[in-house]
Amino acid sequence: MTSSATTRDLIGYGPTPPNPKWPNGAKICLSFVINYEEGGENTVMNGDKGSEVFLNETPGGQSRVGVRDMNMETQYEYGSRVGFWRLLRLFDSFAWKFTCYAVGKAVELNPAVVVECEKRDCDVASHNYRWIDYQYMDEETERTHVRSSIFAIQKASPTNKAPVGFYTGRIGPNSRRIVVEEYQKMGLELVYESDAYNDDLPYWVDWEEDVKGAGKVLCIPYTLDAVSARNDMKFCVAPGFSHPDAFYTYLKDAFDVLYEEGSDSADPSPKMMSIGLHCRLAGKPGRMAALKRFMEYVNGKQGVWVASREEIGRHWRKEFPPA
16 A cells, blocks of 8 residues: 555555555554653753643643743653663563663754663664654754754764664654655665554555655554553543553554454454553653563564564565555
8 A cells, every 4th residue: 555645544454455465464463652852852952942741740730931840851861861761671571672762852862762772672663853742843954853853863872873664753734744855865774764643554555646756655653642542641631541450451452453353364453552661751660560561461462573664674675566
């Protein structure tokens, strides 16, 4: 399936999604994403008008204009100082791959994150240069941010590897096109981008009309709480998870449904399940306990492929090259 970059596609794969041919006949593909944003959020220290208000332990607060919000800053710092490392140890204990959506500014302040991900052969995708809203940013500034994010990750990488995946998050109407254009200008490989939430499987997006020479770019859709609750951000928004058990239950239920779809002997339809994690949220002890229970549950199942998004992207490009 190929979607247009310029119009909405409300049909997608419809009633006949393809069998993704996951490796070893897997019935489901799990994609864990650790979002590393700490230090890239809104703060006057980064030249912003006010403090961050998004994805923290005190939802509903207002931005403090012109001054530092010490409570907000230290909440984010928990993610870089403690949460990331706790999540890393958890994934090490299962020997599972994940993808890191890394904000460029955050990486500049703590390059060890990229180093540790590369050690584990986990791909580091760009989460743009700042963890801010790009909705109203002018194009030239946004282009600078895209390039800066790539340079920051390359500089932190022991192998000077550029990110082959991109996910901005709080995008504007031009964000995805700008990413495609800048990768093309820089001569870099863009294996996938993930700024969409509209499917359980990857699909191709035709950018040729907007970006000459770009052809088709693979989209590996992501997930948000408002869409599927398979993202720990639901701990910080309403209606949300008030207890880690609810997070575990939702993850398990979602997994069970998708696992069943991929197990149908008459008409198997394997899918991909994305799980978004934030160091300052899922990295808290109580929440990580629920995540660990889910991982233990999955570990007891046969036919599960836990993969980085780069692995998923390269698999899809091999099995379903753009027509």
